[in-house]
Amino acid sequence: MMRVNKGVRRAVSWLGFSTSLEISHVEVTLSRLPAAWNGLKIVQISDIHMAHFFHQDDLEQLVQTINAQQPDVVCFTGDLVDRNREIVVEDIQPSLSKINAPLGKYAVLGNHDYANQNRLQMTISLLEDAEFNVLMNTHATIHKNECALHIAGLDDMKHGAPSLTKALEGIPGDGCTILLVHEPDFALQSKKYAVDLQLSGHSHGGQIRLPFIGHVRTPSCAKHYVQGLYHVENMVLYVNRGVGMTFLPIRFCCRPELTVVTLHHAPESAAY
Numbered sequence: 546m547m548r549v550n551k552g553v554r555r556a557v558s559w560l561g562f563s564t565s566l567e568i569s570h571v572e573v574t575l576s577r578l579p580a581a582w583n584g585l586k587i588v589q590i591s592d593i594h595m596a597h598f599f600h601q602d603d604l605e606q607l608v609q610t611i612n613a614q615q616p617d618v619v620c621f622t623g624d625l626v627d628r629n630r631e632i633v634v635e636d637i638q639p640s641l642s643k644i645n646a647p648l649g650k651y652a653v654l655g656n657h658d659y660a661n662q663n664r665l666q667m668t669i670s671l672l673e674d675a676e677f678n679v680l681m682n683t684h685a686t687i688h689k690n691e692c693a694l695h696i697a698g699l700d701d702m703k704h705g706a707p708s709l710t711k712a713l714e715g716i717p718g719d720g721c722t723i724l725l726v727h728e729p730d731f732a733l734q735s736k737k738y739a740v741d742l743q744l745s746g747h748s749h750g751g752q753i754r755l756p757f758i759g760h761v762r763t764p765s766c767a768k769h770y771v772q773g774l775y776h777v778e779n780m781v782l783y784v785n786r787g788v789g790m791t792f793l794p795i796r797f798c799c800r801p802e803l804t805v806v807t808l809h810h811a812p813e814s815a816a817y
Contacts, residue, residue: 591746623655
């Protein structure tokens with residue numbers, strides 16, 4: 546989403562260096578999803594890396610795109626800011642506040658949000674002021690026709706102290722649960738718990754992908770699961786490629802991504 550003229554954008558897109566946002570529509574069937582929640586629309590965004598190749602006008606455009614999807618719920622899976630980059634809170638918070646989601650906006654932190662303690666607290670406050678529920682080893686519950694859906698979130702896997710036990714505390718054993726955690730490889734642990742769907746980012750899809758080969762490299766904690774939809778035993782995992790970039794302003798065969806996840810109820814025998 547870098548600002549370049551149209552001719553250059555067309556050329557780099559043809560070569561595979563596209564930075565235009567891709568909207569991925571994903572249908573997910575969960576056997577434990579109450580029928581009342583059938584058709585719930587979740588928009589997932591991740592890895593904005595604000596102030597590092599991603600600027601205020603990019604954020605405004607992203608917010609408009611999110612709202613155009615008419616989501617019920619918005620989930621942000623970490624790395625709002627980029628490590629050691631200065632940001633202007635007064636610019637970011639009003640933009641994020643414009644995101645509309647009638648059933649709530651939920652967020653977890655990523656490894657870049659942990660640049661230092663001041664940056665961490667600033668990021669939490671910024672998200673909360675924009676009416677995001679920042680989930681750090683805790684959960685929120687939403688209801689429809691007396692049917693509950695639980696949204697849990699974890700502290701960052703690399704620099705925080707994630708505790709899935711704490712996050713799930715108080716959720717009934719048969720409660721349908723969506724887990725937000727920045728690093729996708731946490732699925733190796735969450736698959737052992739009563740988690741129905743995990744949403745993660747962190748990988749950037751590799752940011753550079755080669756035809757017939759795939760990603761060149763991914764960061765730690767994104768080695769097993771890199772992009773897209775996975776079935777990890779009885780749990781569904783979706784790894785979002787993120788909307789921003791880090792280290793280098795390059796994406797090759799790996800467009801930034803906004804994910805629209807639509808949930809469907811099905812009998813247990815028909816799920817997955």
